[in-house]
Amino acid sequence: IVGGGRSPADVVDVLDASGLRGLGGAGFPVARKWRAVAARPAPRLMVVNADEGEPGTFKDRFCLESDPHRVLEGALIAAWATGCDEIYLYLRDEYAGVRRRLERELARLAGDAFFAPLARVHLRRGAGAYVCGEESALIESIEGRRGMPRQRPPYVAERGLFGRPTLVNNVETLYWVPEILARGAHWFAGQGRRGRKGLRMFSVSGRVREPGVKLAPAGITLRELVDEHCGGMAPGHELHAYLPGGASGGILPASLADLPLDFDTLAPHGAFIGSAAVIVLSRHDDVHGAVRNLMGFFRGESCGQCTPCRVGTAKAAALLEQPVWDAGLLEALSATMADASICG
Numbered sequence: 174i175v176g177g178g179r180s181p182a183d184v185v186d187v188l189d190a191s192g193l194r195g196l197g198g199a200g201f202p203v204a205r206k207w208r209a210v211a212a213r214p215a216p217r218l219m220v221v222n223a224d225e226g227e228p229g230t231f232k233d234r235f236c237l238e239s240d241p242h243r244v245l246e247g248a249l250i251a252a253w254a255t256g257c258d259e260i261y262l263y264l265r266d267e268y269a270g271v272r273r274r275l276e277r278e279l280a281r282l283a284g285d286a287f288f289a290p291l292a293r294v295h296l297r298r299g300a301g302a303y304v305c306g307e308e309s310a311l312i313e314s315i316e317g318r319r320g321m322p323r324q325r326p327p328y329v330a331e332r333g334l335f336g337r338p339t340l341v342n343n344v345e346t347l348y349w350v351p352e353i354l355a356r357g358a359h360w361f362a363g364q365g366r367r368g369r370k371g372l373r374m375f376s377v378s379g380r381v382r383e384p385g386v387k388l389a390p391a392g393i394t395l396r397e398l399v400d401e402h403c404g405g406m407a408p409g410h411e412l413h414a415y416l417p418g419g420a421s422g423g424i425l426p427a428s429l430a431d432l433p434l435d436f437d438t439l440a441p442h443g444a445f446i447g448s449a450a451v452i453v454l455s456r457h458d459d460v461h462g463a464v465r466n467l468m469g470f471f472r473g474e475s476c477g478q479c480t481p482c483r484v485g486t487a488k489a490a491a492l493l494e495q496p497v498w499d500a501g502l503l504e505a506l507s508a509t510m511a512d513a514s515i516c517g
Contacts, residue, residue, distance in 0.1 A: 197343025
């Protein structure tokens with residue numbers, strides 16, 4: 174790509190036509206983000222978010238274990254297209270095997286004269302904090318400080334890592350970049366269902382016959398995902414509820430299993446697709462217990478910067494331990510945490 178006669182603008186135009194969106198959670202259009210960073214004054218930096226701390230998510234690990242070169246190629250193309258001088262790959266520290274492989278491959282990359290004109294790649298180890306999946310907290314961690322989200326504006330595209338304009342992309346997003354440029358925007362855009370564009374990886378776990386990373390069209394429903402890609406429900410289990418986007422994506426009942434698993438489709442029901450970590454629950458599972466477990470996780474992972482979150486998660490966890498839940502108080506507490514915390 175870099176030596177094949179395409180200009181950076183050409184590459185970004187192809188990604189724009191493909192409809193590729195960020196696949197780490199927010200779903201922001203990739204081409205729009207790249208253009209925003211490229212328009213900022215140099216020097217610019219790039220960060221690859223490989224923290225993957227959302228419970229139930231393991232697709233980025235799959236990408237890095239099965240085809241690390243494709244992810245690195247996507248990162249190098251992104252840095253070249255946006256004029257970023259250096260790449261910081263922030264890897265979840267629990268992925269020790271991935272780290273050893275990347276250290277080996279990055280050493281080979283640095284020793285190859287062909288890649289000398291391209292951005293240099295630095296591997297950085299995370300420290301296990303859930304909040305560092307948020308891009309500004311991740312940047313704080315790379316800079317050597319405690320991982321806590323920043324107030325915005327300014328956004329990281331304007332003032333990010335070391336005060337420079339910064340492009341942040343997730344692993345799976347970069348995984349698709351070389352494939353789209355090789356096969357064309359129309360190939361990727363034509364893969365979705367129900368008017369959606371593209372393919373995406375779902376981390377599926379829970380009460381299904383065949384859990385794992387599933388490559389499926391954007392816009393697929395939970396019922397279709399389970400039946401077509403997971404071999405159906407596990408023997409003796411009937412669909413009762415599901416988490417469409419990991420711990421932070423909410424829990425939906427089986428009656429909503431025919432909704433498209435995509436950006437913008439689940440919000441009216443208080444949920445979102447996020448990192449596409451799908452956890453399937455059956456009638457043998459205690460949904461109330463799952464909620465208490467998740468809130469306990471958030472209580473422990475609050476970075477502590479914002480009082481509404483630091484105190485609110487503990488208060489919510491205590492309320493959920495009661496035999497009868499005070500729905501009105503929990504709703505009000507939830508709204509306060511969402512509205513008054515930096516990364517609400």
